[in-house]
Structures are given as structure tokens and as C-alpha cells.
Amino acid sequence: MEEAVAGCVALLRTATGQDWDGPDWDGPDWEKAKAGRLEWSCRYTAEHIAGDLIAYAGQLAGRAQHAYVPFDIAFDDGTDNSGVLDVIGTTGALLAAAVRTTPREVRAFHPYPFRSANREGFAAMGTAEVLLHTHDIAEGLGLTYQPAPEISEFVLGRIFPHIRPAADHWRTLLWATGRGDLPGRAPVTDWRWHNNLVHATDRLTLQGLTPAAAGDLVAGGDGGFEWIEGGPYEGTREAATFLLKAYASGVHRPEFGVFALVRREDGRAVGGMGFHGTPDEEGRTEVGYDLAEAARGQGYATEALRALSEWALARDDVHTVFATIERDNLASQAVVTRAGFRKVSEDEVEGEFAYELGR
Known part of the structure; x- marks a missing residue:
């Protein structure tokens, strides 16, 4: 600046x-x-x-x-x-x-x-x-x-x-910002910038990752967050990769992006949670998450998942939030169950269960 x-x-x-x-x-x-x-x-x-x-x-x-x-x-x-x-x-x-x-x-x-x-x-x-x-x-x-x-x-x-x-x-x-032309793109006549979205829970804030933060995570950095020991976990970095790909393709929608889970008590990030994309034509959107090992077993994922799902299902374009979880991941199955999801199917080939939460 x-x-x-x-x-x-x-x-x-x-x-x-x-x-x-x-x-x-x-x-x-x-x-x-x-x-x-x-x-x-x-x-x-x-x-x-x-x-x-x-x-x-x-x-x-x-x-x-x-x-x-x-x-x-x-x-x-x-x-x-x-x-x-x-x-x-x-x-x-x-x-x-x-x-x-x-x-x-x-x-x-x-x-x-x-x-x-x-x-x-x-x-x-x-x-x-x-x-x-x-x-x-x-x-x-x-x-x-x-x-x-x-x-x-x-x-x-x-x-x-x-x-x-x-x-x-x-x-x-x-x-x-409506001040110039780009080859292959229609002129812009109406525009707004977008600050990141934040959801608050009792113990956490879910802070939307910007493309700049995602780029830093992909490069091995901290994304601008102070993480607890063991963070960010590999799933958060992988999700940041998908965010960057969506951004580069022009299809990233930040409200359906990735969020860092930050403890309110000390401002330290404990994990990541987000959507795999915008809702489909039937109003279904998939959610995923991970936590640093030191933050597991304390209810953070359940608390965050409840908040994010509640926000999504309050929108007109979302009717169902779903998650796919490996058969052996009992801890993650417990998270979605506590958040109100129910198991709806099982993929024998992939060894995954599908869970859904509807309106």
C-alpha cells in the first residue's frame, strides 16, 4: 500500500x-x-x-x-x-x-x-x-x-x-473495475470487491481463505495464520490447491470456498473446512474438513461443521449438504453424526460412506 x-x-x-x-x-x-x-x-x-x-x-x-x-x-x-x-x-x-x-x-x-x-x-x-x-x-x-x-x-x-x-x-x-478491456471478456459495467467471509461459533471463527492465502499454503507457507503444532494438516493444503485451480479458471466462489478454523481464545488456527464447489442443480454441495492432530477430540470439527452447514442450508440455492468418509475413519463419522448428518449410502468399491444433512 x-x-x-x-x-x-x-x-x-x-x-x-x-x-x-x-x-x-x-x-x-x-x-x-x-x-x-x-x-x-x-x-x-x-x-x-x-x-x-x-x-x-x-x-x-x-x-x-x-x-x-x-x-x-x-x-x-x-x-x-x-x-x-x-x-x-x-x-x-x-x-x-x-x-x-x-x-x-x-x-x-x-x-x-x-x-x-x-x-x-x-x-x-x-x-x-x-x-x-x-x-x-x-x-x-x-x-x-x-x-x-x-x-x-x-x-x-x-x-x-x-x-x-x-x-x-x-x-x-x-x-x-470497468476501466479497460481484456481479450475474450465482456466489458464490466457493475462491480464490487469481495472481502473474505467469516463465520463465528462459540470457540472458533471460520475465516475464508483468499487466493493469496491459498497460494501461500500450497507453496508450503502458513497462509497468514498462526497454527498450532502440526498444522496446517495435509488436507488443508490440498483443499487450497483446489481453491487455486478454481480461481485460475474463474469459477471460484469465495462463500463456497475453504475456511481456516481459528480458535477465538488465542487466534491460532487448528484446521480447515470447506466446500468442494458450488451447489449443483439439485442444490447439493459437498463439505470436507481436517484438523491438526493436537486439536482433535475437542469438538472443534463438530462445532464448525454445524455452523457451516446451518449457513449453507439457510440459502435458497442449497438443499442438501453431504460428506463422503472412509469406512475406517470412525472419528470423522462421529463428527458428521454429532452434527446431525445421517448415513445414506455405502460404496463397497471405494470403501466410503456417504452422509447427508438436509433442510
Whole structure:
């Protein structure tokens, strides 16, 4: 995020002598200072960047839970274009500081789409605001803007999990936000980013994996989580592989993805649970899970499975949640049974039992 802010300020600093408001903001000539495809002037767009950055910093620092903290930013009368850039640099630093000092488990209010975001989500949203609106202003002022590809990749992998990435991450981000074209893809006219979904139980939070987190798990990392001894278990890494494949194909739907099971008492991850895909035409979706060995026998899987199944079955597009379990895995059979599933079939060839939970 700090790199994005620095790039924004450095580029726009070269054009502070231009008229960012246009000769007649309220009249027919205002479009001479229009910021790209927006219905805003370059000046208003720059002020909007600063406003977003300070708002996100306030949400995190204030731990807002139900709405935006009711404050706004105001510029002193007579603030010139250079002064606006000073404010962007300052508000960017404030958001960066809030991100660095906020514990990972803290979530604060943001409306899209699941009513909250963690520090990584706010960092990605702030970065997106800077990248996209710097692009808009640059278009309006006749400047060339090309951020480093890894910055766009950071944004896409965290708050655009539903977008199939292309080789050029910057062009993908521009296309996904209605600012450009990609070969073979229809123009985007309506868009939202997606922070990860979190389900809460008495002892756990089920935290949706972003493609970025899944990529780190597949590469042997921790996915950004602090795990108990023995975690993440092999099943979680395998599920992350399937998530990445779905993301690369453009069919990943984060609400039907993979969730890390994190203990509320200490913020440590104990296992993973998730869906094998979106519901089929009959409204059936399969669920799977695993726990680190040190977390087994304490009811975590049952607690998480109840919560995830209850959420799924409350949706209009889900009628049945099912799981397939090996014949010899008595512990897992006990988990689904305690969660209310019933055995419906047995595959003699594969040596598996099928369990279902319906509405």
C-alpha cells in the first residue's frame, strides 16, 4: 500500500501546475478536467483518495463494528494541488500504521459484501482506491501510469477472488473495475470487491481463505495464520490447491470456498473446512474438513461443521449438504453424526460412506 501511495504522489507531483478542476466546474467546460471515465474532476478524485484512506484507517483504529465512523476529512481553504498530495501521503501513512498495529483477528465494518474486513482487507481496499483513482486522474491529465505488477496482484488475490486473473494483473484489475478491456471478456459495467467471509461459533471463527492465502499454503507457507503444532494438516493444503485451480479458471466462489478454523481464545488456527464447489442443480454441495492432530477430540470439527452447514442450508440455492468418509475413519463419522448428518449410502468399491444433512 505504501508503494502505491508513493507512486501516486510521485506521478501527480509532476502535474500540480495543471488545472485539476477545469475552467468552469459547474458549466459545460468541466469535462476538461474530468478524471478518466468518472463523473468527477481530477481534483475531487484526488481528495476522494485521501478521504478513503483516512476512513479506512479510522475503521481499523476505532474497531468499528456496525457502520462507518461518522467523520470526514476537510481541506483548508486555498489548499493547492501540491497540498492535496501532501494529504494523500499523510493519510496513506496513517492507514499503513493502522494496518501494521492491528492484530490479525480484528475485523472492522465494511459493507461489501459480508459487512467486515480484516487488516489485510483494508490494506487491499486502500491500495485499490489509490491505484484505480491515480489511473483516473492520470487519464484526465494526460499522464502515463503503470504501477508495479505485484501491487495489482496483491489487490486481486485478496479482494477480487471471483475474477479469473490474466497474465497482466494491472490490465485485469482495470477490466474488473470497468476501466479497460481484456481479450475474450465482456466489458464490466457493475462491480464490487469481495472481502473474505467469516463465520463465528462459540470457540472458533471460520475465516475464508483468499487466493493469496491459498497460494501461500500450497507453496508450503502458513497462509497468514498462526497454527498450532502440526498444522496446517495435509488436507488443508490440498483443499487450497483446489481453491487455486478454481480461481485460475474463474469459477471460484469465495462463500463456497475453504475456511481456516481459528480458535477465538488465542487466534491460532487448528484446521480447515470447506466446500468442494458450488451447489449443483439439485442444490447439493459437498463439505470436507481436517484438523491438526493436537486439536482433535475437542469438538472443534463438530462445532464448525454445524455452523457451516446451518449457513449453507439457510440459502435458497442449497438443499442438501453431504460428506463422503472412509469406512475406517470412525472419528470423522462421529463428527458428521454429532452434527446431525445421517448415513445414506455405502460404496463397497471405494470403501466410503456417504452422509447427508438436509433442510
